Amino acid sequence: MSEEFGIDLDQVFKVIDSADVLVVRFHLIDKRLFVDFRISQNSGPFIGVVARAESLEDRFRSIKRIRPDFPVPERVQHFPWPRSVPVLLNAGVWQRIVDRVSALGDDETTDACGRVMEELLLLERTEVVGAIRGADHYQTLWERQRA
Incomplete structure (x- = not known):
């Protein structure tokens, strides 16, 4: 466990190194990081930001849409990232x-x-600004007083 980052980075690195297909869930962002490391003669790896899946079946369908030249993976490895995106950078992940x-x-x-x-x-900056300004899906602790 990395005391500095509050997550077991060794375990995260093992998942990254062994995954054929990887999904990273963020705590502030509703979207997911999707990485498909599989390659073929015609296609290289894929990395992108995708919508949150409603179910495992929904995730497999979305993978098939994104990567139609590949079979549905036997499994999708994932990990939650409980910190900010800049910490993902700073931690080396x-x-x-x-x-x-x-x-x-x-x-x-x-x-x-x-x-x-x-x-x-x-995406993360937009979400933080929305939280500060009281976007629809947030409640603020105080309301701006009208002058």
Whole structure:
């Protein structure tokens, strides 16, 4: 267990290193990080941000839609990320994912990693701002007084 990050990073790294298909659940963001490390002669690995699945069957259907050239995976490995997206970066978890995806893919795949991280950071920032400003799905502790 990493005292600094409050999560067992060794276990997280083992999941990243062994997964064929990986889903990372965030505590602030309703979307998920989806990584499919499987490759073929025609397709490299995939990394993207996807909607939360309503069920395991829903997740398998979404994987088939995203990766139609591949069979439905036997299993999908996942882990919850209880901290912020910047902590994912600082803990080395993101780099571990990027290194594995990049080793299996090409420059386009590596570029996709950058776009995915930008999207995750924006999603989290939007959610935090919404919480501060009292978006519909949040309750504020105080209301702004009208002048």
